Amino acid sequence: MDCFDKKQTCIEVRDLTMAYGDFMIQHDLNFTVNRGDIFIIMGGSGCGKSTLLRNMVGLQPPARGKVLYGGASFWESGPEEKKTIMRRFGVLYQSGALWSSMTLAENVALPLSEYTRLSQAEIAELVSLKLALVGLAGFEEFYPSEISGGMCKRAGIARAMALDPDILFFDEPSAGLDPISARRLDELIIELRDSLGTTVIVVTHELASIFAIGNNSVFLDAETRTMIGVGAPGELLKESRDPKIRRFLTRGEK
Amino acid sequence: MDIAFDRRADDTLVVHLGGNWNIANGLAATDELEKLLATKPLPAKVAFEAGKLGDWDSSLLAFLSKLAACCSSKSIEVVSRGLPTGVARLLELASAVPENKDARKERRRAPLLSRVGEAVLEAGQAIEEMLVFLGEACISFCKLIRGKARFRGSDLALLLQECGVQALPIVSLISLLVGLILAFVGAVQLRLFGAQIYVADLVGIAMAREMGAMMTAIVMAGRTGAAFAAQLGTMQVNEEIDALKTMGISPMDFLVLPRMLALVLMLPLLCLYANLMGIVGGGIVGVAMLDISPIHYFNETVAALRIMQFVPGLIKAVVFGILVALSGCLRGMQCKRSASAVGESATSAVVTAIVAIIVSDAILTVIFDRIGI
Ligand SMILES: Nc1ncnc2c1ncn2[C@@H]1O[C@H](COP(=O)(O)OP(=O)(O)OP(=O)(O)O)[C@@H](O)[C@H]1O
Ligand SMILES: [Mg+2]
Numbered sequence: 200m201d202c203f204d205k206k207q208t209c210i211e212v213r214d215l216t217m218a219y220g221d222f223m224i225q226h227d228l229n230f231t232v233n234r235g236d237i238f239i240i241m242g243g244s245g246c247g248k249s250t251l252l253r254n255m256v257g258l259q260p261p262a263r264g265k266v267l268y269g270g271a272s273f274w275e276s277g278p279e280e281k282k283t284i285m286r287r288f289g290v291l292y293q294s295g296a297l298w299s300s301m302t303l304a305e306n307v308a309l310p311l312s313e314y315t316r317l318s319q320a321e322i323a324e325l326v327s328l329k330l331a332l333v334g335l336a337g338f339e340e341f342y343p344s345e346i347s348g349g350m351c352k353r354a355g356i357a358r359a360m361a362l363d364p365d366i367l368f369f370d371e372p373s374a375g376l377d378p379i380s381a382r383r384l385d386e387l388i389i390e391l392r393d394s395l396g397t398t399v400i401v402v403t404h405e406l407a408s409i410f411a412i413g414n415n416s417v418f419l420d421a422e423t424r425t426m427i428g429v430g431a432p433g434e435l436l437k438e439s440r441d442p443k444i445r446r447f448l449t450r451g452e453k
Numbered sequence: 454m455d456i457a458f459d460r461r462a463d464d465t466l467v468v469h470l471g472g473n474w475n476i477a478n479g480l481a482a483t484d485e486l487e488k489l490l491a492t493k494p495l496p497a498k499v500a501f502e503a504g505k506l507g508d509w510d511s512s513l514l515a516f517l518s519k520l521a522a523c524c525s526s527k528s529i530e531v532v533s534r535g536l537p538t539g540v541a542r543l544l545e546l547a548s549a550v551p552e553n554k555d556a557r558k559e560r561r562r563a564p565l566l567s568r569v570g571e572a573v574l575e576a577g578q579a580i581e582e583m584l585v586f587l588g589e590a591c592i593s594f595c596k597l598i599r600g601k602a603r604f605r606g607s608d609l610a611l612l613l614q615e616c617g618v619q620a621l622p623i624v625s626l627i628s629l630l631v632g633l634i635l636a637f638v639g640a641v642q643l644r645l646f647g648a649q650i651y652v653a654d655l656v657g658i659a660m661a662r663e664m665g666a667m668m669t670a671i672v673m674a675g676r677t678g679a680a681f682a683a684q685l686g687t688m689q690v691n692e693e694i695d696a697l698k699t700m701g702i703s704p705m706d707f708l709v710l711p712r713m714l715a716l717v718l719m720l721p722l723l724c725l726y727a728n729l730m731g732i733v734g735g736g737i738v739g740v741a742m743l744d745i746s747p748i749h750y751f752n753e754t755v756a757a758l759r760i761m762q763f764v765p766g767l768i769k770a771v772v773f774g775i776l777v778a779l780s781g782c783l784r785g786m787q788c789k790r791s792a793s794a795v796g797e798s799a800t801s802a803v804v805t806a807i808v809a810i811i812v813s814d815a816i817l818t819v820i821f822d823r824i825g826i
Contacts, residue, residue, distance in 0.1 A: 299793075324515045325512075325515050328515045331518070336550060363511050383546065391543075394538075394540065394542070
């Protein structure tokens with residue numbers, strides 16, 4: 200699969216319209232995510248950010264439009280191609296979605312044992328490393344029901360990173376985290392991008408982290424049901440005339 | 454994935470890293486390095502040289518973090534200056550939060566005696582939990598009678614529909630077949646002395662007193678009891694039950710009571726229906742195999758079935774309804790917080806219900822015999 204070559208463009212979203220049945224959520228979304236971007240999806244609660252992620256990672260077909268990965272349209276490719284593309288994803292779901300009957304170590308190890316030929320000991324080493332990266336060293340043998348909400352989130356991040364994916368999708372990774380852990384998570388995201396070249400797509404409401412990590416973003420609006428801004432968050436704040444975007448990026452001042 | 458070492462004069466071990474590191478190719482072994490780090494005189498420092506390093510991923514990080522752990526246990530200094538900045542920073546992040554030593558759990562197998570002891574204590578606790586649950590159910594029921602229990606009428610209506618109308622097809626099929634089977638078995642024996650007509654008595658009485666209630670209860674245990682356990686178990690997993698409790702709504706009143714009511718009301722009705730279907734099944738055998746005329750079969754059945762014959766069956770149906778609802782709800786409420794726990798509680802609800810049905814059926818049959826109904 201050459202669609203993940205060192206090309207600049209990584210994901211293109213073209214005229215994407217998403218709906219649940221007849222209920223349209225967002226229409227005519229157009230944006231491009233470049234390789235190595237940290238791309239932020241913003242917008243008020245309930246405007247369709249999680250739904251957009253579901254459309255992008257291949258869980259829900261769009262009502263209209265395309266999602267292109269390295270030029271290949273995801274929803275028009277065959278099942279095998281879809282699988283190869285999806286193998287390059289790491290996804291953190293908004294609710295964590297850890298497998299409740301497995302320990303944290305088993306949660307992170309499952310993708311590794313499915314897709315690599317590593318031995319048990321090697322997998323255990325990698326699992327410890329990934330858990331340490333999200334600050335959960337020593338919690339290998341815990342079950343998801345035995346750890347806190349923020350810890351579940353972080354374990355979900357460790358699982359998403361298990362296979363060193365090319366593209367990471369994080370749905371509100373810092374919701375439920377203390378400011379210090381949230382900051383450390385931002386650093387981790389930046390490091391992953393800088394050193395492994397991972398493209399990261401983040402849904403978040405955290406203004407501090409939007410400005411700290413994002414180098415491109417799209418703003419979804421719930422009323423007009425489409426995107427009303429695209430660009431680097433800092434520039435959106437400086438240049439956008441749209442009162443909704445300004446209010447969002449200044450926490451409701453003016 | 455190339456590793457080479459050389460030892461400098463100033464007691465530094467230099468690790469040369471080169472090539473591409475990819476988890477798909479496995480992790481690098483650290484045995485050789487560990488041996489080097491253990492040979493006396495110990496090096497004072499470990500440094501890195503990564504000029505020829507190509508692409509890398511977590512496999513390099515895993516190798517380095519293992520090396521770092523090994524060094525720190527021997528108090529050898531690790532100089533990370535030679536590493537690419539990304540590697541050094543990621544390793545720093547990985548060690549930013551110290552490992553939670555207390556959290557680490559040991560998986561040790563307890564000795565046989567203590568496992569037996571624990572199993573006994575657990576069994577005792579299970580019985581206690583069951584009794585507490587029974588007690589709470591009784592209290593809720595009393596509240597209902599005094600009109601103080603809170604649950605939603607629409608829930609009850611939905612449950613009545615689920616345990617009533619929607620169970621009709623499966624109950625029809627099962628009881629029709631049970632009637633057929635009873636008639637078959639009876640017919641073979643009764644034909645030996647020309648008493649075929651008594652097949653009608655046999656099927657009628659067996660269905661009304663015993664099989665109707667029992668088969669319906671077993672079907673409902675598999676169908677509705679398991680559903681109750683899975684519903685309540687999932688609610689337990691999602692903390693929905695905790696949410697009810699913190700709002701001051703008793704899950705007993707709100708969830709268990711309507712389920713019990715629905716089954717207690719519907720099971721006797723289903724049982725009567727099952728009796729009818731069983732008799733029809735017997736009739737089919739009688740008419741088709743034994744050449745009894747339909748009218749004759751009908752008259753014989755009516756003669757055999759005094760109204761009192763239905764009473765034991767109906768009492769049993771009420772008791773079974775309570776038992777199926779209780780075991781479904783009990784196992785659901787006891788569910789732990791994981792997906793497999795929901796499966797276990799559904800299974801154990803069915804097992805508990807069926808055991809309870811058979812045991813109570815035996816007891817009731819003896820009692821009815823004693824008091825002569
Ligand atoms: N399975 C579904 N069926 C029908 N409508 C849905 C479904 N899931 C979500 N919706 C609707 O889609 C809209 C967008 O939901 P979505 O979860 O994408 O919001 P969001 O932007 O992620 O919000 P938040 O920031 O609160 O997570 C909401 O109005 C919701 O009502
Ligand atoms: Mg969402």
